[in-house]
């Protein structure tokens with residue numbers, strides 16, 4: 001009876017205006033995620049040699065904060081990159097996106113799951129149970145974000161003076177997108193405004209109310225910031241690697257440059 005109802009719903013929705021193209025969004029998400037995962041794996045794990053991830057005042061966000069341990073035989077980025085990876089991987093927005101794109105669970109709004117998707121157990125088994133730790137990954141991601149702001153400020157200060165380069169500007173854009181993504185997080189909204197029935201009755205209520213109001217305002221755009229920040233992280237890394245390769249002939253002298 002349930003299957004029949006699903007079939008009817010599927011037939012009905014597929015004839016609605018625009019519903020025939022329901023597959024475009026999950027397909028785009030699958031392509032975007034796959035490209036990012038391949039690129040970030042290459043940058044974090046395979047391309048750590050030769051210091052292509054830093055140049056002049058620039059440091060790739062994949063490698064920040066820079067932790068270099070003499071005894072660690074692998075890429076130093078591995079020591080930190082798992083934090084933003086875990087933060088994004090357990091994000092409520094990304095969960096919806098990759099459940100649809102990779103697990104077809106369901107593939108789109110009002111589109112029934114394919115027949116082979118009959119064993120979904122929720123988020124009670126490994127690895128999906130890790131999604132319940134999102135708030136803890138948020139705390140760690142806030143620390144990483146603070147380091148990224150330090151890197152960005154440093155990118156504007158080089159050779160004991162002001163330096164403004166294309167790299168400084170895209171690093172600034174990247175950290176702004178990352179900040180908006182992090183501060184529009186549902187778990188952060190709960191952290192600052194949850195469990196409170198009356199802001200004026202709790203300590204720091206005014207500040208919490210202000211913060212909750214800000215997070216609530218940008219929260220509806222969380223998905224947009226998720227994509228902007230995903231691409232900006234990759235863009236900064238790509239730019240620094242190109243500069244580091246010497247392709248632009250940058251010397252980082254003076255106050256303006258690459």
Ligand code: FES
Pocket residue numbers: 087088090091092093094134138181182184185186187188222
């Ligand atoms: Fe997306 Fe928290 S819900 S980062």
